[in-house]
Amino acid sequence: MYYFDHCASSPPREEVIETMADVMRKAYANPSSLHAAGVEASKLIERSRALVAAQTGTKNGNWLFTSGGTESNNLALKGAARSYRSRGNHIITTSIEHPSVIEPLKQLESEGFQITYLPVNQTGHVCSDAVKQAITDQTILVSVMHVNNEIGTVQPVHEIAKLLKPYPKILLHVDAVQSLGKMALPLEEWGVDLLSGSAHKLRGPRGVGYLYVRKGVALQPQISGGTHELGMRAGTENVPGIVASAKALRLACEGMPKRSAEFSRLSAKLREEIASIPELKLTGGAPYAPHIVHFTYPGMKPEVVVHMLEQRSIIASTRSACSSKSDKPSRVLEAIGASHAEASGGIRISFGEEHGEEDIDMLARALRSIVTQLKPLERSRQH
Numbered sequence: 001m002y003y004f005d006h007c008a009s010s011p012p013r014e015e016v017i018e019t020m021a022d023v024m025r026k027a028y029a030n031p032s033s034l035h036a037a038g039v040e041a042s043k044l045i046e047r048s049r050a051l052v053a054a055q056t057g058t059k060n061g062n063w064l065f066t067s068g069g070t071e072s073n074n075l076a077l078k079g080a081a082r083s084y085r086s087r088g089n090h091i092i093t094t095s096i097e098h099p100s101v102i103e104p105l106k107q108l109e110s111e112g113f114q115i116t117y118l119p120v121n122q123t124g125h126v127c128s129d130a131v132k133q134a135i136t137d138q139t140i141l142v143s144v145m146h147v148n149n150e151i152g153t154v155q156p157v158h159e160i161a162k163l164l165k166p167y168p169k170i171l172l173h174v175d176a177v178q179s180l181g182k183m184a185l186p187l188e189e190w191g192v193d194l195l196s197g198s199a200h201k202l203r204g205p206r207g208v209g210y211l212y213v214r215k216g217v218a219l220q221p222q223i224s225g226g227t228h229e230l231g232m233r234a235g236t237e238n239v240p241g242i243v244a245s246a247k248a249l250r251l252a253c254e255g256m257p258k259r260s261a262e263f264s265r266l267s268a269k270l271r272e273e274i275a276s277i278p279e280l281k282l283t284g285g286a287p288y289a290p291h292i293v294h295f296t297y298p299g300m301k302p303e304v305v306v307h308m309l310e311q312r313s314i315i316a317s318t319r320s321a322c323s324s325k326s327d328k329p330s331r332v333l334e335a336i337g338a339s340h341a342e343a344s345g346g347i348r349i350s351f352g353e354e355h356g357e358e359d360i361d362m363l364a365r366a367l368r369s370i371v372t373q374l375k376p377l378e379r380s381r382q383h
Contacts, residue, residue, distance in 0.1 A: 003315045004349045007292060009201070013203045019243060020240045023244070031045055031239055032228070032236065047246075048245070058212060061213055064210070064232055065229060065238070066233060067207055068206070069098075071222075072196035076219070078108060079220045079232070080193075080194065081140065083219055091114070091139070092131060095335045097145055105143075118130050118134060122285075128160050129163075132163050139167070140171065141171045142170060142171070144160055145176075146185070147292070148284075149178050151288070151332060153288050157174055158190045171193040172191065172194070173195070174192050174195045178289065178292070183256070193213075193217050195211070196209065197212075199248055203251070221234060263290035265357075267293050273363075273367070277371055279298075280297055280371065281342060284336065291352075292349070293350075294347070296333070296345040296347070297345040297374075302345050305345075305374075306318055309366060318347060
């Protein structure tokens with residue numbers, strides 16, 4: 001099988017699986033317990049927290065462990081908005097955020113918060129000046145994803161953070177689920193206040209998320225019941241998952257430069273191949289993440305292409321896994337000005353370190369074969 005859906009979920013590393021199993025066998029005590037076994041479990045969590053901080057170069061904040069990227073985004077957004085409501089009720093975001101950002105913001109909107117959804121250009125990028133123009137005296141939070149989960153565009157987070165520096169009362173949240181462990185993220189150098197990540201996107205276990213919280217930032221807990229995770233997330237900690245996720249992030253960060261360079265080479269080759277197939281249209285524009293290539297087959301249902309790829313033992317996706325079962329046109333593609341036919345025919349390819357040039361050649365051949373097979377159907381639809 002050729003797995004090109006790493007953005008949806010990546011296969012866990014064997015050493016991560018072994019670490020998780022080992023901790024499950026040995027450190028099963030409740031980390032809140034006062035006995036020696038509980039203290040040892042608690043120490044494993046704190047070592048994991050320190051390891052994540054070391055790998056990300058963060059010294060002025062804390063890392064919380066959650067149940068995943070969705071919870072991290074929810075806690076960051078709702079926790080910050082509700083904590084700082086006395087400062088104002090205005091939040092700025094973009095029109096192409098992940099559902100785990102859009103839906104919490106809709107919930108906050110129903111509570112009386114005002115949300116500004118900034119448009120993006122045809123390459124899928126938000127203009128940092130648009131962020132500045134949207135700021136009001138009621139603005140308390142800006143949330144911008146680093147890498148779009150669907151089309152792979154990289155947002156100007158550094159520029160946005162820079163323009164927010166004269167506004168110390170405005171927090172910056174970054175959804176980095178598709179970039180943490182895959183791209184350089186000097187978040188403290190940039191001035192990011194909150195940052196979300198997910199372990200299973202970087203070959204770690206499912207059910208564990210990361211949330212960076214800058215020192216001094218208060219979050220209203222969204223789960224009540226105890227003082228776990230620095231008082232911001234109640235519930236007995238998932239010790240095996242936390243230790244394994246810290247290891248996964250360490251391994252991802254250690255191999256990042258070489259891996260990123262290889263992904264850039266492979267994505268450039270795949271883009272060139274796709275550009276040579278007239279029926280397919282590449283989406284977005286630079287700067288984009290090295291591990292994501294997105295294209296559309298206008299007029300063709302994407303699930304047809306996905307299933308035909310699967311028949312050739314190739315796994316790809318249509319959009320984010322959270323939205324892949326929807327038959328509506330892609331909200332992200334519509335936001336960049338795609339036609340209805342283009343927005344309804346998107347395919348996402350996302351790389352892993354197991355891929356090489358021969359895999360790209362194989363994928364390109366498969367796409368050419370599929371397009372040839374579908375041409376008669378495409379012509380019949382046009383008549």
